[in-house]
Amino acid sequence: MTLTPMPTTAGISSMRLAEGAIRTVLITGVSRGLGKALALEMAKRGHCVVGCARSQDKLNALQPDLASATNPPSENKHLLMNVDVSLNSSVEEFARAVMEKKGVPDIIVNSAGTINRNNKLWEVPAEEFDSVIDTNIKGTANVLRHFIPLMLEKKQGVIINMSSSWGRSAAAQV
Numbered sequence: 001m002t003l004t005p006m007p008t009t010a011g012i013s014s015m016r017l018a019e020g021a022i023r024t025v026l027i028t029g030v031s032r033g034l035g036k037a038l039a040l041e042m043a044k045r046g047h048c049v050v051g052c053a054r055s056q057d058k059l060n061a062l063q064p065d066l067a068s069a070t071n072p073p074s075e076n077k078h079l080l081m082n083v084d085v086s087l088n089s090s091v092e093e094f095a096r097a098v099m100e101k102k103g104v105p106d107i108i109v110n111s112a113g114t115i116n117r118n119n120k121l122w123e124v125p126a127e128e129f130d131s132v133i134d135t136n137i138k139g140t141a142n143v144l145r146h147f148i149p150l151m152l153e154k155k156q157g158v159i160i161n162m163s164s165s166w167g168r169s170a171a172a173q174v
């Protein structure tokens with residue numbers, strides 16, 4: 001397997017995976033939005049999708065869609081699990097199950113995220129603010145905590161953490 005060191009803005013080397021191979025792609029937040037769209041596209045391109053979210057009904061609905069998007073169609077290629085990324089214990093259990101059933105993911109996309117309703121900063125309810133921090137920051141950290149050691153051991157892996165330009169700029173009510 002070819003790994004190409006890539007310089008990052010942080011000055012730390014990361015690794016680019018060889019192109020063209022079938023990969024195991026772990027995506028958080030696959031029940032809707034970007035995570036779901038990415039999961040379906042990865043399946044269509046022949047990759048194995050490991051996905052998670054909290055809405056079991058949406059995970060159940062996604063399973064057959066992923067199977068039929070897979071080329072050739074396959075029932076058991078992908079793994080979807082009910083995981084709350086904001087809970088360290090839930091992600092720990094997820095990592096154990098992924099290792100047992102699919103092995104170390106080649107790529108991780110941290111797409112699970114939430115946002116508070118537009119509001120003046122001082123009027124954002126505490127529980128909404130907590131939810132944003134718990135999911136977007138602690139959730140990503142929980143995934144990194146449990147999967148980076150596995151990738152380090154395998155000496156391979158790519159991690160993509162989704163962010164938003166809203167997180168890097170100031171705007172009224174955001």
Ligand SMILES: NC(=O)c1ccc[n+]([C@@H]2O[C@H](COP(=O)([O-])OP(=O)(O)OC[C@H]3O[C@@H](n4cnc5c(N)ncnc54)[C@H](OP(=O)(O)O)[C@@H]3O)[C@@H](O)[C@H]2O)c1
Pocket residue numbers: 028029030031032033034035052053054055056058083084085086110111112113114135139162163164165
């Ligand atoms: N859409 C955009 O235009 C845009 C632009 C810039 C950046 N982004 C970023 O891209 C990411 C995805 O955005 P999106 O628009 O696809 O969001 P979305 O449609 O609201 O979907 C969010 C996904 O995250 C999951 N999720 C939320 N909390 C979770 C938790 N605690 N544990 C596990 N899964 C959780 C949700 O599933 P459950 O509710 O079922 O758990 C859902 O599948 C976010 O990080 C967002 O900030 C989006």
